Amino acid sequence: MAAATLPAWLALQPAARTLRAFCTAVSPATRSAIPSPRTAGRTSRYERPLRRKALPPRTEKMTVDLDWPSVYPVAAPFKPSAVPLPVRMGYPVKRGVPMAKEGNLELLKIPNFLHLTPVAIKKHCEALKDFCTEWPAALDSDEKCEKHFPIEIDTADYVSAGPSIRNPKARVVTLRVKLSSLNLDDHAKKKLIKLVGERYCKTTDVLTIRTDRCPLKRQNYDYAIYLLTVLYHESWKTEEWEKEKTEADMEEYIWKNSPSEKNILETLLQIKTAEKDLEVNKEELLGTKEVEDYKKCVVSLKNEGDNEETLSQYKESVKKLLKLM
Amino acid sequence: MAAPMCFRGLRLRVLSWSRELPCSWCALHTSAVCTKNRAARVRVGKGDKPVTYEEAHAPHYIAHRKGWLSLHTGNLDGEDHAAERTVEDVFLRKFMLGTFPGCLADQVILKRRANQVEICALVLRQLPAYKFYFLVGCSETLLSHFYKCPVRLHLQTVPSKVVYKYI
Numbered sequence: 001m002a003a004a005t006l007p008a009w010l011a012l013q014p015a016a017r018t019l020r021a022f023c024t025a026v027s028p029a030t031r032s033a034i035p036s037p038r039t040a041g042r043t044s045r046y047e048r049p050l051r052r053k054a055l056p057p058r059t060e061k062m063t064v065d066l067d068w069p070s071v072y073p074v075a076a077p078f079k080p081s082a083v084p085l086p087v088r089m090g091y092p093v094k095r096g097v098p099m100a101k102e103g104n105l106e107l108l109k110i111p112n113f114l115h116l117t118p119v120a121i122k123k124h125c126e127a128l129k130d131f132c133t134e135w136p137a138a139l140d141s142d143e144k145c146e147k148h149f150p151i152e153i154d155t156a157d158y159v160s161a162g163p164s165i166r167n168p169k170a171r172v173v174t175l176r177v178k179l180s181s182l183n184l185d186d187h188a189k190k191k192l193i194k195l196v197g198e199r200y201c202k203t204t205d206v207l208t209i210r211t212d213r214c215p216l217k218r219q220n221y222d223y224a225i226y227l228l229t230v231l232y233h234e235s236w237k238t239e240e241w242e243k244e245k246t247e248a249d250m251e252e253y254i255w256k257n258s259p260s261e262k263n264i265l266e267t268l269l270q271i272k273t274a275e276k277d278l279e280v281n282k283e284e285l286l287g288t289k290e291v292e293d294y295k296k297c298v299v300s301l302k303n304e305g306d307n308e309e310t311l312s313q314y315k316e317s318v319k320k321l322l323k324l325m
Numbered sequence: 326m327a328a329p330m331c332f333r334g335l336r337l338r339v340l341s342w343s344r345e346l347p348c349s350w351c352a353l354h355t356s357a358v359c360t361k362n363r364a365a366r367v368r369v370g371k372g373d374k375p376v377t378y379e380e381a382h383a384p385h386y387i388a389h390r391k392g393w394l395s396l397h398t399g400n401l402d403g404e405d406h407a408a409e410r411t412v413e414d415v416f417l418r419k420f421m422l423g424t425f426p427g428c429l430a431d432q433v434i435l436k437r438r439a440n441q442v443e444i445c446a447l448v449l450r451q452l453p454a455y456k457f458y459f460l461v462g463c464s465e466t467l468l469s470h471f472y473k474c475p476v477r478l479h480l481q482t483v484p485s486k487v488v489y490k491y492i
Binding site for chain 1: 378386409436447479484
């Protein structure tokens, strides 16, 4: 270690100064094998007798099986006298080679991962194992996780270089829950979907609530949970004015008491009177197989929209109903 | 003043009614604008000027043959406080220039990792080692107290400026 080569009088430094400061400050490059200071320092003739000769670099004493994590225990800049590799970096001059590692600014500029060799990472993992707990054995499939933990919370934390750890983007909280995991009846589900509007996705049946109006993350989380609770309880209540729901407010097409039902009934009655068949019963007419088929096709056409399948089914049912086949 | 009227196809005519008046009028002589770029470039000499790798490459070689001297997250997309980091950088470079007079062999490199600042400098062996130790400890303590975050100084000594080529 570098401590062995420090002169003795440095040990008398005040206790507040840690040894680390000197180890990193004493760049091993001071000990690179370079000609004596006499040729280099012409200006300081007075200090020449005090100046120590540059020592040979540490790489000359390194063995092949040395413990590398002790050379680079943490992220540190590139030290050419501590890295025993003949690394070269730089755009070469014409008919030249890239510059050597001693005094190479480009090698200093780039971040290096000499402190993260596989051996070092294994050691880190071994040290971290004591703080880890096992995954609960009962939660071995996605469905079980969803069943027991239906609500998912997404938060983001941000790290940046600088003295401040605050980032305004970190306060956003997103809450996702599937409506099938909530205890809602038909009316409650429709009311909740109407209340949340765009936050509900029909294809995945997921309600997404994104809160960022409070300054702190935990405040936004509490607000999101509060919103979910309020939505749930409100959707179970039925207000007075909900009785005035018109057909324009309906989310899907309902056959009962619809104009289509009335129209088909009238048509069938007209057919029956034309055939002089006066013994007709409304319920009986509506209960026949052709009318049921027609009802199904109309409902699917209105709810799913126009596509080839629904249109062709509608055509078949009308033909059967009016006995045009 | 008569305004110059410029139509497509017609040459520009500057109508100056001052020509008719019996008074002296001044003309402006101009030459072609010299648009040479002088930023961070060492002009070529007779072949006896030694330059380091950093000096030899102009700014347009950054990200092609040169790296960045200062690394922080402020200039990434969606990140804040780039200006504060730049102001700190300027101060730290001036501070280093003054603390190690005549000893710096090349530009100072500043790296930021979380809230730490790591200053990497290439120094010549002008001063004895104990003076270097003192300066390092002193500047680390001063800067840490000034910026309220850990500041570490890493020196690498070289016998002389590393010459890349002679221009």
